[in-house]
Amino acid sequence: MTYSVNKVQKKKMEEPPAKRACTDHQTAQLKAYKGTPLELKCVNTIRALAADMVQKANSGHPGAPMGCAPMAHLLWSSAASGGTGRNHSAKNPNWWNRDRFVLSNGHACALQYVMLHLSGYEDCSMDQLKxxxxxGSSTPGHPENFCTDGVEVCTGPLGQGISNAVGMAIAAKHLxxxxxxxxxxxxxxxxxxxICGDGCLQEGISGEACSLAGHLGLGDLIVLYDDNHITIDGDTxxxxxxxVKMRYESYGWQVLVVDDVANGLDDLRAAIDEGKKCTDKPTLIKIRTEIGFGSPSKQGSASSHGAPLGVPEIEATKEDFLVDEDVAAYFKEQADAGDQALAAWDxxxxxxxxxxPDKANELERRFNEACINAVAKKMPELMGGSADLTGSNCCQIKGAGDFQKDTPEGSTLRFGVREHAMAAICNGMFAYGGLRPFCATxxxxxxxxxxxxxxRPHHQPVEMLxxxxxxxxxxxxxxxxxxxxxxxxxxxxxxxxxxTVICCTRGTVAPLEHSSRDKAMKGAYAVIEExxxxxxxxxxxxxxxEVWRCVDAAKALQSNHSIRTRVVSMPCQELxxxxxxxxxxxxxxxxxxxMSVEASAEHGWHRFSxxxxxxxxFGMSxxxxxxxQKYGFGxxxxxxxxxxxxxxxxxxxGNVPDLNCRPTFVNFQA
Amino acid sequence: MTYSVNKVQKKKMEEPPAKRACTDHQTAQLKAYKGTPLELKCVNTIRALAADMVQKANSGHPGAPMGCAPMAHLLWSSAASGGTGRNHSAKNPNWWNRDRFVLSNGHACALQYVMLHLSGYEDCSMDQLKxxxxxGSSTPGHPENFCTDGVEVCTGPLGQGISNAVGMAIAAKHLxxxxxxxxxxxxxxxxxxxICGDGCLQEGISGEACSLAGHLGLGDLIVLYDDNHITIDGDTxxxxxxxVKMRYESYGWQVLVVDDVANGLDDLRAAIDEGKKCTDKPTLIKIRTEIGFGSPSKQGSASSHGAPLGVPEIEATKEDFLVDEDVAAYFKEQADAGDQALAAWDxxxxxxxxxxPDKANELERRFNEACINAVAKKMPELMGGSADLTGSNCCQIKGAGDFQKDTPEGSTLRFGVREHAMAAICNGMFAYGGLRPFCATxxxxxxxxxxxxxxRPHHQPVEMLxxxxxxxxxxxxxxxxxxxxxxxxxxxxxxxxxxTVICCTRGTVAPLEHSSRDKAMKGAYAVIEExxxxxxxxxxxxxxxEVWRCVDAAKALQSNHSIRTRVVSMPCQELxxxxxxxxxxxxxxxxxxxMSVEASAEHGWHRFSxxxxxxxxFGMSxxxxxxxQKYGFGxxxxxxxxxxxxxxxxxxxGNVPDLNCRPTFVNFQA
Structure with missing residues (x-):
């Protein structure tokens, strides 16, 4: 099942006796491994760095990066140097023709930062990994393109990344x-x-986007599906x-299955090559992996998904933030090849x-011009359409023609009845560059x-309340x-x-001294009287x-400034x-x-405060x-x-505008 | 392709010479028809009534009802009287054990109202059809269960209904x-x-729900898919x-294809029977239909989707709101059979x-008790779960057990990473009755x-701004x-x-006298000065x-009451x-x-007014x-x-609270 070994296992192979004994099962796997020792070492370095990052932060997701490390290794083995991976360059992260990479399971971003680090991207220096x-770091808990060069889009909410990628593939094909x-x-x-996981494929948005990708025959889209059989709740x-294979075939995709990577990366490499050869269909490569691979006891378990492995697990795995010279040299070579590809393209x-000259100038304008000053000016970069409401939305561009499998020069997109994917695809098209996407419904x-x-990524639901x-x-x-x-x-x-929606904080909240279930049911009540x-x-x-924070503030105002302060807890505006x-x-x-205090958009509070x-x-990591403290809630x-x-x-x-002094119009309530 | 004929065609068959000649093609189809004349007449009556309703309202969707009439006919041919259809009774629309029917393509609701009318539901009397x-009618433009007995859930937004139905099938299996x-x-x-259409199956939500339905083996769920090859934008x-067949098979569904209903309803009837026999898988029946069937020139065309057919088309089709006695008698017989089934169940x-007695009392309590007065009271009807965040959401009910294919008595649902479907499934479970669903993410x-x-249905986006x-x-x-x-x-x-989101009204808006593109770009400006x-x-x-309405109001206030009124147009709060x-x-x-005036929730306006x-x-039809006028915007x-x-x-x-007299805290903006 597993093709690779952890550092301890590797040591055992090279210099027995090891600090830790392999299980018989692991030893058997080791013997069967056919890849080069360097390849093995690269993969394990990627794994180890990702695990270290999560451990040092004491939060994050180590499991997926460890399981997906082999995929990342291949995708970062530059095509320009004979590898099967992507062309890109840290010298110009915005190179128009770079191969895009989207980590759709964005919670695995430690993996992406490691790869960017090994490729020489400044935003992912060793200090940033740490x-x-x-x-304030450029390595937040979910990838943000606003924050980190080399990250193409914000991912995290599952299904968004793969749908963004469909937009990028549309953009590339059209341009x-x-x-x-x-x-x-x-x-x-x-x-x-x-790279995506089970969750990305369960979300409806990816079904919408991938059905459209199949319809449009986006041959330059290659998805590596981390089929690790584990989600947060347990086994899939x-x-x-x-x-899944049958479903993606029903969408018109080429689906390849890599059942066993225990013997090396050759099968996966061959599958990626096969995906590149297939120009009229997108390719999904279903790869059976083991989550948290390399962790002695959490491998294959949901417990490695969203929490640090723990120091004993890590120590058994490798040394801290270590990148051996040969591994660094390998990735330097890949990066150099990318730089050369960029130079050749230039x-x-x-x-x-x-x-x-006309085409080149126009292309330059499209990728570089930030602001177009007259609406009337011709904008061939405007590309988009409607979710099956083209007429109702009046959004047919005259003479633009449909973007279809065999007419990629057209700029009217037919999204079908797929609103969620439509928006995500437009995000991807915008992220690609050269296009100003629009959509309508x-x-x-x-x-x-x-x-x-x-x-935006996960866990920043500031507008949702x-x-x-x-x-x-x-x-x-x-x-x-x-x-x-x-x-x-x-x-x-x-x-x-x-x-009814009940919103809870994830943090621990101590009982308030004067809280009351009965009073709370009136929607709001004074939890501290002046x-x-x-x-x-x-x-x-x-x-x-935020209530207990206000209680603390109220006490300070009373004792330091004799400001007689009331704190009202308002669990339910409607009630x-x-x-x-x-x-x-x-x-x-x-x-x-x-004054109202809520860790959320202030919208709606002007009524009361x-x-x-x-x-x-939006939030930060x-x-x-x-x-x-940073957001002002201390x-x-x-x-x-x-x-x-x-x-x-x-x-x-002392003239305070009376917020209660307004007439209430009884609007129609029938 | 088409199995049926319109009334004019039928007349020609019975009493030549007809008012209108059939085409040779239609005549050939007629000859091949093997169903009973009454069956044919029933189906055509359904079609005709639906077309009449849309025509009289001068808005609505005639195409899908006409194409789906044969499905409705079969589903309303009571199993209790030897038919293949559903058990239900107008005598008690809330009979717990009725077979549920969900029209997922809710825009086709004229069809549902017609069927309820023919079955004797008071909310769909002939007056209500008209x-x-x-x-204020009980026949709004999209089905609303709050409004019409016999309608189970609000449908219209595509994909919701079929996902609700998965919830209903879960509820029935569990109960x-x-x-x-x-x-x-x-x-x-x-x-x-x-009954659903292409749009329902394109939406990601239905993919989420149907994957779960396959996983759970919901054998009592039967979906009739109106494969008419037409969406609003044109051909699918x-x-x-x-x-689609392969996709639903990949979900673990039984998929049956009815390719040709031109020769009668037997194939479709057989398929429904097959669906009923298959107890461990949900069934999708893919039925090739022709949208707007029966309309002389709009049949098979997107033009019959969302607009009245027009009087000439209707006149060629049939007489106004006509239900012949034999047709009425047939549906009366079906309704009686339903009533008898209810009586037998009682x-x-x-x-x-x-x-x-314990079980029966508990079941009665579950279906009848509106309010449960103590949280602590045992609530076995609480059923639900999380979208793969059971632990994080702390929502595992101790000892409840998982609801899975072979353990339907369990009340913990594993929704997978499928939030949209999760919410819709809970709506369906609630609509079924006997359960208090919850979900978490x-x-x-x-x-x-x-x-x-x-x-809520379509076109009521009051909260969206x-x-x-x-x-x-x-x-x-x-x-x-x-x-x-x-x-x-x-x-x-x-x-x-x-x-940027640009929101446009669907109504026609005349140019305002003093509107200004330049001023509008400041976000707000006086369009009428006092x-x-x-x-x-x-x-x-x-x-x-709403701006021009305010302009009219301002003029009236000035001339009738000398109230010097300024009208501010505020196209963009952010700017x-x-x-x-x-x-x-x-x-x-x-x-x-x-005073602010916007045909939308008043939330957010207290800041300015x-x-x-x-x-x-929510809105109305x-x-x-x-x-x-009704909502107060005249x-x-x-x-x-x-x-x-x-x-x-x-x-x-004259003491007006100054809304500008507030300090602005500079929140963190980094």
Whole structure:
């Protein structure tokens, strides 16, 4: 099953006695291995570096990088130096004709950073590998093209990457058809390579995109499917027993199966070569791997998916962040070959420019011009279409022609009824360059496509609370502690008429001193009352894990500045708005400086507060507490902003606009 | 290809000379027809009624109902009277053990209403058929279970219905396994039937759901696939050339193909029977149909999809809303058989209740109890799971066991990495009854599932503008007229760094007198200035097609009440917020009564306005202008609310809370 060995096993082979004995099973595998020792060492170096990164960050996903290391090794063995892999160059990460690589299982990004490191990309220096998942590093927890040269698109939400890659393959095919000439047939002829996992193929978006890719005959798209039989919940047999090979054949793909890589990389290499030869169909290579390969006891287990292996496992595996000279030299050679390929292309392009100045200039404009100043100006780079609503969306470009398998020069795309993939494909086309993609559907179906429209990685759902709150009939509850969580369940159970969304933090939250299940069921209540008599000086509204931070801030404001502060926990806006006006005013006086604090977009909070501490951008990668501090959710900053708000109105003579002083129009409610 | 004939053709057969001659082709088809004349007449009556409804409403989708009429006919030929179809009863549309029917191509709902009419459902009386798509009717433009007895779920957004149906089949299998006994094996044994089209199968959500259905071996799920080769854009060959049969086989389904129904319904009937016999796999029956069958010149053409056929086409087809006595009698017989099946089940259940009182009581509680008063109370009806994040979501029910093919009594669902289908399946399970479904994932992936979470039909995207506006890096433009549309394009073209969403109304919008492309690019500007000097008495902010309505209202307020009103068009909130404070204050003074008007959820508008005219519920079906009036967007109501707002603050002594008087915290923007 496994073709390779870990470093300890390798040592045992070279210099017995080893620190750790191989199992008989592993020893038998070793003997059967037919690859070169260097190849083996390269693969194991990739594995080891990825595991080290996760271990040092103390978070991340070691399993997939270890299982997928052989694929990465082959894809980074440059075609230009006789390998089977991709052409690219750290000298110009934006080289138009580079072969694109998309890691669709973005949680495995340690693998991608390692490969970029070995290829000489500055953003993935050894220091950056060691800063994996830290605030401000160029090696965040899921790949972000905004952050790291060599990363083509943001991946992480499963299925997005492979769908983006379909867009890249469309872009390459279209641009090649438009700009290559008989004398210069290779100006744009790049391939798109993908590594993906089971999850990517389970998501509907990939089904949409891959059906279209088959229809369009995108021969330059090669997907390596890491068939490791493991998802987070356990074995894929729990929920995923379909025949993937048959499904992809039904889409019109070439499907190759590499059942056994235990004896070397030859089968996989041959499969990739086969994929390159097949020019009229995309290729899926189904590769049976073992997750966490090389880890003595977590190999093949879901436990290696999303958590560090642990030091004992790592120590058994290899030394820290080690890259032997021969391995470094091998990848340097690959990188040099890529640089040479780039140089050769540059020379070719210079000649092309002499022979076909109009085309070359236009291509340069397309890839380089950031802003086009007049809409009326001809924009041949505009390419796109609709999810089967071309007429209704009025988005047929006159005279553009359809982009189809045999007419790749056309720039009208027929996406079919596939909104989610449509948006992701456009993201991929944009990421490729040279095109300004558009897509169209009814506004309603933005709800099908939001996962792709947001174009950002995992775990940054800053807009999602307001998205859900703005949906009629949706009850959204964000609980601050265990009492409020009990209320959340009670609300959900009582609420038979509409869906309920319960949002929980992943962090640990201690019980709040004055939290209340009963009060929480009114949607909002004062969890800390201001001291003394009369209206408070300041009201802070918070939800979820921000409530206790406000409680801390309120205590500091009282003791340091005698600012009498009330903290309102608001687990459910919808329920609060259903309460009597009297109750609502008793909780939120409206004419007292009021500040909302929620680790989410501030949208929607202007209704309740004069000022907001929110998140006006997408998130970042880093340890929880560091991020909370950086984004302004530390108790100290909350207190400081609270004081600022109080002072703001004090300086204006205490005239606080009364947020409760507005008429409520009874809109149609039938 | 076509097995049937239209009424005119039938007349020709029975009483020549006909009003209209058949083509030679049609005559040849007629001769080959082997079904009974009554069967033929029933099918044609269904077709004709559906076409009439669309024609009378002057909107809707006649093509699919006409093509799918034979399927509906068979599914409504009661099993209890020897037919092959479903058990159900108008006497109790909520009979627990009824066979569910889901019209996944919900735009074809005229078909469903016709069948419910012929079966005696009150909500689909002849008057209601004639009120199709009218305000307040129980026959809206897409099926809504809240609105019409006999409709199980809201369908319309393609792929939702078939995914809901998977949930229903899960519910039936689980409840049967839990409550049936050896002596009473048929308390819960209902089947779930679906009619769907190409679009449903192109959507990724159906791929997710159907892969899971195959995995779970849901033998009681039978899907009739209307393979009419036509989508809105034209032939399915434009974008959908995959091998659907092979794909569904790869999911583990039984796939049957009915290639030719020209000679009668026998092949289709046999296929449905075959589907019923296969108990360990769901069945897909691929039926080659012709869209708009029976319409002389639009048959087989995309032009019959989403618009009335036109009076000449209809007149050639049949008389208005005609149901001959023999046809009515046939369906009465089917309905009676359904009623008898219900009565037999009722009797059976009474005996079951005597023999197994605990189980029967529990089942009654599950289906009938609307509100459960204590969370702690045992809730065996709680059933659900996670999209491969069971551990992270902490949603494993202890001791519940997995619901798998051979353990349907388990109540933990393993959805796989399939968020969109997960939400839709839960909708279906809830719609079935007897279960309280839940599902879990990271909040991030609500963005994958929103299409199902909203649980409403087409064309009611009331929350979508705010969803998009709350997304960082998203530029959302809603244009009011052609000038602003030019600005929208300019904004999108200039904006290379983030996506741009341009939202257009489907209605016709006349050019506004003072609209401006340049000003629109600032995000908001006064399209009507108040008369005279000094601050306005009232500011109205609107977007898109609501702007001209506000302009009309402003003119009325000025001339009838001398209220000096400014109308601000705000095509883009994001761009407006980027302008200087000076500009923003010049457009929106803040301390003047300000009202926003947008045909969308009012969420997000409290930032800019004291009062909002918005949409606090989902939409309705009806002619555009009637709906605008009903929801309060008529110029008269806008003017009246504007005056109300002005008076509100006048009565408070003119003290208007200044919406601009708030500090802006600079949140982290790195």
């Amino acid at each position: 800063a994996f998942r830290q605030v 090649g058809a438009t700009y290559n000439t008989t004398d210069f047939p290779n100006i744009i002829n790049s391939r798109t390579y993908v 047999d729990l929920a995923f027993t379909e025949d 020379a070719d392009f210079a000649k092309y420019k002499e022979a076909h 009814f506004l309603q179906f933005a709800g099908y496509a939001l996962g792709a429209m947001r174009r 307001e998205s859900l709150r703005s949906m009629p009939n949706m009850c959204v509850v964000r609980a601050a502690d265990a009492n409020e969580m009990a209320a959340a369940y009670q609300i959900a159970i009582n609420n038979v008429h509409t869906p 001291e003394g008599e009369g209206a408070p000086d300041l009201v802070m509204i918070a939800t979820g894990s 609060f708005l259903e309460q009597s006006e009297e109750y609502r005013r008793s909780v939120l006086p409206g004419n007292v400086p009021t 004069h000022a907001q501490i929110g998140v006006a951008r 880093g340890p929880l507490e560091q991020l909370f 108790a100290e900053n909350i207190a400081s902003k609270g004081k600022e708000l109080v002072d703001f109105y004090k300086n204006l003579g | 009120a199709f798509r009218q305000v 049967g396994a839990t409550y049936n006994t050896t002596d009473f094996p048929n308390i819960i044994n209902s089947r779930t039937y679906v 060959d434009l974008a959908f050339t995959e091998d 009797a059976d259940f009474a005996k079951y209740k005597e023999a197994h 990271f909040l991030q992936f609500a963005g994958y599932a929103l299409g199902a979470m909203r649980r 705010e969803s998009l506006r709350s997304m960082p890096n998203m530029c959302v433009v809603r244009a009011a007229d052609a000038n602003e549309m030019a600005a929208a394009y300019q904004i999108a073209i200039n904006n290379v760094h983030t996506p 008369e005279g000097e000094g601050a306005p008495d009232l500011v109205m902010i609107a977007t898109g097609s 407006f917020l980027e302008q200087s404070e000076e500009y923003r204050r010049s457009v929106l003074p803040g301390n003047v009564p300000t 004291h009062a909002q005219i918005g949409v606090a519920r 009806g002619p555009l202008e009637q709906l605008f 110029a008269e109501n806008i003017a009246s609310k504007g005056k109300e707002l002005v008076d509100f603050y006048k009565n408070l002594g």
